[in-house]
Structures are given as C-alpha cells and as structure tokens.
Amino acid sequence: MTVPPPQDGPAPKPTQRVVVTSPRTRAPRARRPYSGTREINEQSELGAVYMRTLIRAQRRLGLSVCLVVCGSLSVLPLLFSIEPDLGRARVLGLGLPWFLLCVATFPMLLLAGWFYVRQAERSEREFAELVERP
C-alpha cells in the first residue's frame, strides 16, 4: 500500500516579485473612432463603405428622376400609335400632341430638374453631417 507522499513543508519561498494589476488596466484601449472624413481619406474599408452609401443614394436619386421623366415622355409615341383618336383630341384649342409636347413638357422638365437639385443638395448635406462627426 502506498503512502501518500508527505506534504511538503510550506510552499517554496518566492524569489521574485510578481506584478499585479486589475485586469482592466491591461485591457485594450478603445480608440476614439475616427471621423468618416478621416476614414475616407485613408481609403480604409470603412471609408469605402461610406462612399458606397453616398454613391448608391445619388445614383438612385438621379436614375429615378431621369427614368420617371424620360419614361413618361417615351410612352407618348406608343400611346399615339395605339390610340389614334388621342391624336385628334384637343386641349385648349390645340391638338393633344401639340399641347403635350410644346406646352406641357417644358415646365415638367424644369420642375423635375429643380426637384433633383434640391434633393441632391440635401442628400449631400446629410452625408456631410454624417461623415464629419466621429
């Protein structure tokens, strides 16, 4: 029968001091987040994400205004071709095609353009605010 080895005496005396701190001292410091501008300038992944968001938003705005206006205009020849009676209808003393293409289109283009400029500038302002604060 074996006998458990005798307990050693008191634990061996340490020969060197050990440095002790609270674990939070050594924890990695959370850096202050860089502002978006800095991220973009440094061409980091984060910067690319910011730019992609902006580009996507601008593209969506531009394409939607463009397609809505051009689309509605482009539908007209088809309409007149399918429904010849439309060509004979009269508005304000003018034939419908004349009225639409001469009188109505230009204000519509202007309005669409004005709307786009306002939206684009607003979108840029918002992006600026987003990106300048860290």
Add this chain to the structure above:
Amino acid sequence: MTSGYAIVAVLVVALGTILVGTYGLRVSRTTSDFYVASRTVSPWWNASAIGGEYLSAASFVGIAGLIFAYGPDMLWFPVGYTAGYLVLLTMVAAPLRRSGAYTLPDFAEARFRSRVVRAVASILALAIGWLYLLPQLEGAGLTLNTVTGAPDWVGALIVTLVVTVNVMSGGMRSITFVQAFQYWLKLTAITVPIVFLIVVWQVHGAESMTKPEFPTFRQDTKVAFSHQTTIHAEQSIFIKGSGEIDGLRIEDAGLVLTNGYHRIGQGSEFTFPQGGAVPHVSTMDHNTNATWALPESSGQKFPLYGVYSLIIATFLGTMGLPHVIVRFYTNPNGTAARRTTLIVLGLLSVFYLMPPLYGALGRLYTPELLMTGQTDAVVLVLPTRMIDGIGGQLLGALVAGGAFAAFLSTSSGLVVSLAGVLSQDVLRLGGVRGFRISTVLAGVVPLAMTFVSTGMPVADMVGLAFAVAASSLCPLLMLGIWSTRITTVGAIAGMLAGGVPALTAGLVTMFSDADDSWYEVLLSRPAAWTVPLGFAVMYVVSLLTPRHVPPGVQRAMVKLHAPENLGLDGSGPSSADERS
C-alpha cells in the same frame, strides 16, 4: 427674295462677331481703383453662355422647317434637345465638374488613367464635332441663299472664313460674356417677329391651321427652282412662267399642271395661282393640314422606330457634345454645375416655344416651300410674307441676323474645341502654330464635306451627331461615373462598338441618296440600335476583363462624388473662410 435689310443685318452680325472677338470685352481701369474678379461666374451667366452656344442652326431654323414639313413628330427635336440637359443634370453634371476635366478626352484620361482611352475619346469627339459643324455651314448657306440669292456654298464659305480667321487671331475664345449675350440676342431675334406674326394672323381671322384641306397658295406666288425638282401635284392647276417641265421647254406661257408627278428643270420660274393646291416635292408625303397635325403622319417608314431612335439620340447625346462640356469647367464646383444646368433647362424651354409657331404659320403663309423642298427657310421667309413693307423687312432682317448669329457662335465654339482636340491629342503640335494649323483643319474639313453632302434637313444632320455621341461618349460618361467595374478594355470596346456603326450609318446617310429600302431608316436614325450596343459592349467586356480595372478606382470615385466642402482626399482647397 432679296432684302436689303437682311443683308445689312447679316453683315452687321458678321462684323460684330469679328470685332468683339478681336478686341474682346476688355473692361479695364488703370486708376487706383482696380477691378477685382475674384468673384466666380454666376450660374446665370454660365447658363446663358451654354444656351447661346448650344442654340445652333438646327434650333433656329431647322426645327421650324421640319415641323412645317412633317408635323408634330418633329416636336421631339426640341423636346429632346432640352430633355438631354435633364439627363445631363441628374447623371453627369456634378461628377464631371468634380473630375477637374476641361474636355471629354480629359475626363477619359482622368477616370481611366489611360492614354489609349483618351485617344479613342478624342477621335470620337473630333468626329462628333465635325458632324455637328457640317449642318451649321449648310444652314448658313441656306440663310444666305434665302436672303441674297447667293448659291449655297457662299454662305458656308463665309462662315468658315469668318470663324477660322477669328479663332486663329486669338479672338472668340469662347468668352463667357459674349456667348451669354448671344443667347439673349437669339431669343429676341426669334421672339419679337413671332409676336408680330401672331398678331397679323389674328387680324387675318385666326385661320385654322388644321383644316382638312391641302395647303393652298394665298396669292399668286412666283417660285424659282434653283435645282431640278420632282413634284407631285394633288390637283390640276394652271401655272405661268418660263422653264422646263417634264422635258418640255416653256417660254413665258401658261400650262396646266395635271395631277401626278412632274419634273421641273433647274432655273425655271413659274407663278402659281391663288387658291391652287400646293404641289409637294416628291420626297414629302402629301398631306392635308388636318393630317399634318396628327402624329405619325410624317410618311416615314416605321415612324415609331424613327421617333424612338430620335428620342434616344437626343436625350443621351447632349452630354457628349464637345462644345457643351467645356463650359462646365467654368463652374467653381459641382453644386454650381448643377444649378447652371437647371437654368439652361429653363432658358432652352423658353426658346423652344417659338419654332413650332413658325412651322404652323408656314402651312398657311409659305406653302410653296413644300414644293421647292427648302423647308428650312420657313423662319426666314415668314416675316416678309406676312407683313408688307418696311416692317416685314425689318423683322426679316432681325431673324436673318439672329440665324446668322446662331451659325457663327455655334461654329466658333465647335471650331475652338475641335482645334483644341486636334492640336493636343491628334496632331500633337504645340504652341500657337500648332493651334493655327488645327483651326484651319477643323474648319476646312466640314467645308469640303458640304460640297459632297446631299441636301438633308439641317436638324436631321444634327441628329446624327447626337446619335454618335449617345452611342459612344454617353456610355463612357454614365458607366464611368457610376460603376467601378468598367475597365480600360471595356471602355475602348464600348466606345468603338457604339461609335463606329453610328458614324458609318451617319456618313452613308449624308453622302448617298436615301433609297426607299427598309433599312434606310435604320441608317438615318441609328441610335435605337447603336446606343444599346455601346452600353452593352462596354459593360460586358468590362466584366470579362476584370484585371484591367484602372488602378486607384476608389480614389477616383471619391473625387467624383464627394461633396466639395468636406475637403475629402485633397480634392481641391476648401472654400475661402468667411470674414467674421
């Protein structure tokens, strides 16, 4: 129909252009108060300059002529010319300005970092410029012919000479203020007469223009035929005069022109009776006024295709015109570029309300132009026809002057940008000598082409230039600005795949007589198939060659899209600090 006042007006415009170009608008003060121009050009000035340079022969006389001949299908020209700016505004204006490019080849090099892409873009810009310049010279020839009776080539020669000399001597360097003034001049020249003309029309009883009858001569009209013309008479009419009809020589006698086709010899002069139905030139469909006012009555084969092709060409082609793009550089930043484009939309809209009115009035008052085929002359002939005496002559002179101003200003802008492309990218000759050689070349080539081209309507020729621009440079701009996947190989392939067919189609249409074959409309309005071709090839080839994405594409996107005031990426200095 010569008018002394009109000649004077044309001379005044020509001389004025030369003088202003040579001496410039030098506002200088040498006293201790000095004039500081650290202001930038306000969007209104810049927009007026763009409008002034953009309103060319096609806008001034061409549109009215086409509407007069073919009806509301042709209204798509002015709509397209204007809507093109909306497309430019929403998709291209601000990023193009932010790229810092002065010309489109500059943009090609900046975005793709490749001299080959730049070279292809330069060649296309050159082709588009020449295609656009040719109808200006033809329009000038027509104006001078209408006003003075001089042969067509005289007007073209004069414009070429004036513009080339002017540009070579250093003047007419697209001075913003001069071009801005041109817009307001053109607007006045086309608006004032039409106001009077409408009043006269009201006084005459506001006769309807859409009666279900053929257009008739309002009074006995003497018509001179400067070319051999084949006409189709709808009804028999009795005419008098001297000349050749169907091979028969007639000297100062009367003849009944039976209904059907007749060939009238060159140099003939006949008087047509009041109330007689106007024969039409054989290439034009013979319509009653009621039919004329309906869409798709233009007598083209496949009218729907033609209209859609025109829509695509004009909507997408504006951004590729060489003399338009360089004006964007004058804007200080992207926001100003957008505002400028918006104002251009407004200025063009106001102008384009006028030509259709001329076209409509022409059906009543100048129907003989339907017979000679010189429909583009409607704008020039109407004032003297409707208003007798000195009033009509003055108004006619105003219109003629405005038309000539249109040719001169657009031609100057085109010659300057073409000379720039030639001297920088094609011939690589530097310095003043290189610029002078390029200017001469830029002007002489279209002049030579005028001697060979058939008499296409001016606005149609301009439409071809738009088609080439829409097929090649529009994909470059749109895809280059909004997609990071476009590679250099794809860009080149797309530009060539769209531009070369469109260019070939255009040249064939211009220099060979139109057959009545089914593919004729595909050649004269090629945009519907060349534009999708250009876009598709550019995108697909780019996807197939991903290793040729230009380096630094992310940086490029930042530069194009980031708002200026953020000072991102060193993209130019921040705006000046405000004084507190």
Add this chain to the structure above:
Amino acid sequence: MQDFLTAAAILIVGGAAVLVLWRGTRNKQSLSTEAQRVTYETLHTAWSAAPPLRAGLVPDAAKKSARHLRTLLDTPALALTDETEVVAWEGVSEHHAAEAMTQAEDVFLTGRTQAFDIGCTEPNCPINCAVVAPLTVEGRVVGTLAAYSREASAGLVRATNQVARWAAGQLELAELDRSRTRLVEAEVRALRAQISPHFIYNSLSAIASYVRTNPERARTLLLDFADFTRYSFRRHGDFTTLAEELRSIDQYLALERARFGERLKVTLQVAPEVLPVTVPFLCLQPLVENAVRHGMEGKVEPGHIQIYANDGGAEAQITIEDDGIGMDPDKLRRTLAGQVDESAGIGLGNIDERLRRVYGDEYGLVVETACGLGTKITVRVPKYHAGINGM
C-alpha cells in the same frame, strides 16, 4: 542532250544563288561583333531594370526590376529584400523565399557579400546555393540582392557583386531625386513662412496712419492683412485655385496701395473662365510682390503694374508686368537654370522649378526684361493636367 545541260546549268546556278543568300542572311552576326552584342544586351537589360529601381524597394516595382536583374545574372531565381522583408522573388522555387530573410540578416550584420549552401529536399528544385550581396546606399545597407543557383561559382559571385553595386547606384539616384523634391518643398515652406518683415512693418504703419482719419478703411485693411497672412500659412496641400491665389494678390495689393497711395497704379483683368484652374500654391503672389518692389523701387513717378489672366482654350495665361527697373537678363538666366543660389525673397527660380516639375518643361516661366525697361512675366498653366487632376 542540250536540254539536259541547260537544266543542269540552271539548277547549279539556282542552287548557288540560294546557297549564297542563305549564308548571307545567316551571317547576321557580321553586323556586329560578339563584344558589341554582349555590351548591348547587358546594358539594354540593365536600363530596363533602372526605372522600377528608381521607385525604391517597394513590392510592385521591385518585382519588375527583379525580373530584369535575373536576366542579367541568368540564374534560376533571384530575390530582393529590404531591411525587414523579401520584397520580390523572381524565378522558380519560391519555397526558398522564407529563408531569404535569415540569409539577408547575416549580410546586414557584416555588410559583405556571402554565399550560402541551401540543402533542398525538393526533387525538381535546381537551387542549391545562394549568393547574397548587400545594396549599399550612401554607406548604409538598405537591402540585399540574392542570386540562387545550382552551384556557386566565382563568376556568379563577381557578377552578383557588380549587379548589386549597380542596383544600389540606381537606388541612390532615386534617393537624390527625393532629396531634390524635398528641397523644393522646403523652399516653398520657407516662402510661405516668409512674409517679408519690411512688408509687415510697412503695412501696419500704413494701417496705423488710417486709424484716426478713416477708421473704416483701417479696419478693412486690417482684415485684408489677417486674411493674407492666414492664406500664406495655410497648409492644405500644394495646390490651390487661381481664384484663391488672385484673392490673396488682391489683398496684398490693397495693403501696398495703402502704403504707396496714388503712386501705385494697378490694372487687373481676369477672365472668369480661368478662375477654377488649379495652380501650385504661391506661384503668382511672389511674382506680384516682385513686380511691386521692382516697379516702385527708386521711383518718384507712379509705377504701373498690370496683371492679366486670360483664357487660352485649354490653358490659362497669366501675365504680370511692371515698368520698373527691370532685371539683368544674364543673371536671371542663371537663376532660372538653377545655377545661382537665390537670396531669400524673389522666389522666381523656385516658382519656375515647381511649374516645370508639375507640368513639364514647356510650362516654365517666360520673362521679358532688361535693365531699366521693366519686367513682364508670363505664366501658362494647363486647365487639366493628369498629374494633379488625375485621380
């Protein structure tokens, strides 16, 4: 019989002709001797390797130069390292790249070429040994060049040494280039920081003289002065727009006018189309200062200064002209050639150098002057330039 002879004669003559032609074209080497050919080949390859080396020991460029260097040495593999890592490996057996750094460290320690035996277990690997030579720039070892081969011969060692020396020479040239750029930039910084003390004193005195008599004017001038100094010290990059530069010139002239009063007459004409053009920072303002100083120096009658900015199509043309004492053309020529060390203040040579560096040699300053006849300086700047506006 006769036919047979004729046929034979034709065949023989034809065959001889073909033979002569054949020998003649094969002897292409008679166009040049062996020595000339070898010299041409070596130097041609060497010069192909030069441009990438000028970019320094960076991975992209080093790969290109390594390719040419390996052709020079004709070894199965070649590696370039900088002080910390292998920047390029060219050739077969890339698995040896990892050890390349350890070998390089040895060379870094001693600064001398060394040969290493590499035991390679791969069956197809032709590499058994390496010759590693240091790349020494200005007495410092900045990297190594390692040539790998089947066996280390004396010839390989000597060739590697020479190639390493030559490559180091190219790196040194690159260093020189960078130094020159830094020098020019330092001069610009000095220019920036150097608003002449005389100017400050004179301006403040002039402002002071208005404080009682015309306080509004004094206030405006003071703000002009503040704006002007702020612009000069600004650090936003090396480029600015012509509009901003002209604004600074405007403020400067306002201050000088306060000092000279009616004696300084200025004409300023600017075409609005050239205002957005990008120009190097402080490329015009020192010229105007120059013009004012020369234009007013030692004169009692009024001095005229003319500043024009014109649109030249694809360029902007700026002329600055004064009717003062002019400059000595010979001395000026030497300054523009970089032969005279400019005393602080004028900056003409610096501006000329900067313009030519950015835009190319055609865009240097053009000066028309003679003693007592005034000076006219013309600056041309392209509206678009790939170097600046390219993205």
